[in-house]
C-alpha cells in the first residue's frame with residue numbers, strides 16, 4: 048500500500064524526463080513543493096515510484112541529507128527538511144558571509160577558462176528559465192554561485208556553500224513569494240565586476256544580489272506542513 052504522498056511522486060516522475068537522475072528529480076520535487084516540508088520520504092515507496100533500486104534512492108537521500116534539504120531521523124527515516132524562521136535567517140547570513148569571502152578571492156583573479164565557465168552557467172540558467180523549467184532554473188542559478196566559489200579556488204568554501212545554496216533554495220520554496228530565483232541579469236553584472244577587479248564594487252554587488260533572496264521571503268508566512276506527523280524537534 049503506497050502512502051498518501053505517492054500521487055505527488057508519480058506526478059513528479061511524469062513531469063520530468065527519464066534521463067534526470069534521482070537526486071535532481073527528488074530535489075526538484077522538494078523545491079517545487081510537490082513534496083512539502085516535513086513529508087516522510089519512504090525508501091521503498093520511492094524506489095517503486097521511480098522504478099530504481101533502494102540503494103539508488105538511499106544514495107540520493109544521503110546526498111540531500113548532506114545538503115540538509117532532507118533530515119534523517121534515527122529509526123524513523125528521511126523527511127523533507129523544514130527550517131524555521133530563525134534557522135532560515137541564519138542560513139542566509141552564513142551564505143552572505145561565505146559569498147563575500149568568495150568574491151574577495153575571485154575579484155580580478157579569474158582566468159579566461161573560469162570566466163567562460165561562469166558565462167556558460169548563466170546561459171544554461173537562461174535556457175531553463177526560457178523553457179519555464181523553474182526547478183532547473185533555480186538549481187542552475189545556485190550552481191552559478193558554486194562555480195564561482197570553485198573559480199575562487201577555496202575548496203572548503205565550495206563545500207560549505209553547496210549546502211547553504213541548497214538550503215537557500217528550500218527556504219525560498221518555503222517562504223519566498225514571486226520569482227523564486229536569483230535576479231538573473233545580476234549574474235552577468237557580477238562577472239563583469241569580477242573581471243574589472245574592484246573589490247568594493249564586487250562586494251557591494253554580491254551583497255545587493257543576495258539581498259534579493261532575503262527580501263523575496265515572507266517570514267511571517269505559515270509554512271504548510273506535510274501530510275505526515277511533524278517530527279522535527
Ligand SMILES: [Zn+2]
Pocket residue numbers: 188191192229230234256
Ligand atoms: Zn545568484
Ligand SMILES: [Zn+2]
Pocket residue numbers: 230233255256259
Ligand atoms: Zn538587484
